[in-house]
Amino acid sequence: MTEAKMKGLGIHTGEDLNRQSLAFLVERFGKSGPWYYAIARGEDHRAINPDRVRKSSGSETTFDTDLTAPEAIEPEILALADKVWAWCERTDARARTVTVKIKWADFQQATRSRSLPVPIADAQTLARASLGLIRSVYPLRTGVRLVGVTLSNFEQEIPLKSEQLDLSLDEASVANTVAKAPCPA
Known part of the structure; x- marks a missing residue:
């Protein structure tokens, strides 16, 4: 409604x-007007909690064209499951619930979830569960615009780690970078 x-x-x-x-925005959008005004200017004063507990981890992809064939969709699901499992391996996280997200060509969205009795222990189990979930929507009612794979219901709390790039340079690196920089004309 807001988009329209x-x-x-x-x-x-x-x-x-x-x-x-x-x-203008308050007149047309009421109490949401100030939020739209601020967000369009890069202002967001909500508190940031970098140490909150992660409740899920997933990956999704949007397609350039609507996919209608399982042969085109399933490799995408497997690639997403691989990305999610790589994160599990890096963080030593294990979860029991797999969710597959589907956004249809008409932008309606659906999810399918399955909770296993024990945490998923390997990439193959995640891949099988993800494929089973996407296959539960076949035959497709329309094209698929987006798919995603998410894990949740972790066996232990996983802290959400802040990842800050280290952009500091030692003095020698700064001097070397400056020396190589082109002179402005």
């Missing part, structure tokens, strides 16, 4: 939203 209303007002992009005044 924004399009009707000529707001199609973040730039379009950024051009609107606070008064």
Whole structure:
């Protein structure tokens, strides 16, 4: 509904939203107006908790075209399951619940989940469970725009680790980078 209303007002992009005044947005979107105004300007004052407990981990992909053949969808599911399992291996996390997400060509969304009696112990089990879940929606009612694979119901709490890139350079690296930089014309 909001998308249709924004399009009707000529707001199609973040730039379009950024051009609107606070008064305009409040008049048309009520108490959500200030939030749209702030977010279009990169302002978000919600608290960040980098140490919260992770409840799930997943991966998803959006396709350039709607997929209609299981032969095209299933390799994508397997690739996503591999990505999720790689994360499990890196973090030594094990979970019992597998969820497959499907977004249809009409942008309706569905999920299928399965909880196993014990945590998933290997990539093959995750792959089989993921394939079983996607196969439960066959035959397809329409094309598939997006699929995802997620694990949840971890056997132990997994802290959500903040990953900050180390962008610091030692003095020699800075001097070397500066020396190689082209002079402005």
